[in-house]
Amino acid sequence: NREILLVKRPDGAPTNEHFSIKEAAIPELSEGKVITRLLYVSVDPYMRGRMNEGKSYIEPFQLNEPIEGGAIAEVIQSQADGFQEGDIVTGSLPWREYTSVNADSLRKIDPALGPITTSLHILGMTGLTAYFGLMDIGQPQEGETVVVSGAAGAVGSTVVQLATIVGARVVGIAGSDEKVQLLQQLGADAVINYRTEDVSKALAEACPDGVDVYFDNVGGEISDAIYPLLNKFARIVQCGAISSYNKKNDQGPRIQQYLIKSSALIKGFTVGDYRERYPEGFQHLSKWLQEGKLTYEETITEGFENILQAFFDLFTGENVGKQLVKINEP
Ligand code: NDP
Secondary structure, X not given: OEEEEEOOOOOOOOOHHHEEEEEOOOOOOOOOEEEEEEEEEEOOOHHHHHOOOOOOOOOXXXXXXXXXXXXXXXXXXXXXXXXXXXXXXXXXXXXXXEEEEEHHHOEEOXXXXXXXXXXXXXXXXXXXXXXXXXXXXXXXXXXXXEEEOOXXXXXXXXXXXXHXXXXXXXXEEEOOHHHHHHHHHOOOOEEEEOOOOOHHHHHHHXXXXXXXXXXXXXXXXXXXXXXXXXXXXXXXXXXXXXXXOOOOOOOOOOOHHHHHHHOOEEEEOOHHHHXXXXXXXXXXXXHHHHHOOOOOOEEEEEOHHHHHHHHHHOOOOOOOEEEEEEOOOO
């Protein structure tokens, strides 16, 4: 029964030396609990923040304790009402092959809604992040220009499609030609490869009418290039800043003058802010998915022993769409 522990807090980029794969005890069943067998693990950029010490919107991971995060598992034994052997569930689970867990922290997945993995992205955390960030904070109007950074990732690729659904002009920014192609297929009107193009120049060409909504997943220099293009009353959705997660001292942003000139709004958020409205987001996302207006990409790495590498690869952009790790067949 393998598990992955955090043994040292990373200073910069996380590497194998910060973790340990160990043999855990056989889990014991008790009243109200189920024993789960891990099927899929979601690796997410926000987990990097939990590896640091200090106050945040979520508790830091403890040293010598397993990493935990969004996962899909199969119930193999149950002493909890409403759960039985064979149920497929999702929740926050430790990176451990077999776990004894309180059933009330789990949600059963309805396989009729789509492939079970969708509960970890388009019909789950990243889909809801895209939906509420764009619709509630960005509020794109038909004909407006929406720029999305980190556009080919799990959140970004959903934002691109949602902005297209509302009739906005969408410009995506991503880090490879393969990702550029994907974004064109998803309906982006223009796509910039920030690794091979001069971003400021390409943005000026791609946004002749300026920028009304900037959905920011990455921060850093890419964002610096967008601020001068903000239109009057533009909205910046500060969803992520992955370019700085592995940095101790990131300079900037020097955004103030641009906010004043454009009367723009910038708002950070975490998806949990919208917990009470999840049913609304879920309903819209599943409807668009069923109607074929929304689609998704997954990058699936196989094997428990490859979870860490899949996590590290988020920071070099190996993934297209949602990065998952498959541990077992249901
Ligand atoms: P992604 O699927 O987008 O994976 C991360 C991607 O970020 C990579 O594929 C890579 O794509 C890009 N990237 C990595 N390093 C850099 C860099 N230095 N500069 C620019 N781009 C980089 O992850 P998610 O969709 O899960 O998350 C996207 C963002 O949204 C993250 O910042 C995350 O923290 C945030 N987030 C926020 C939430 C909230 O509640 N506010 C909830 C969920 C996610 P490329 O090849 O294009 O570089």
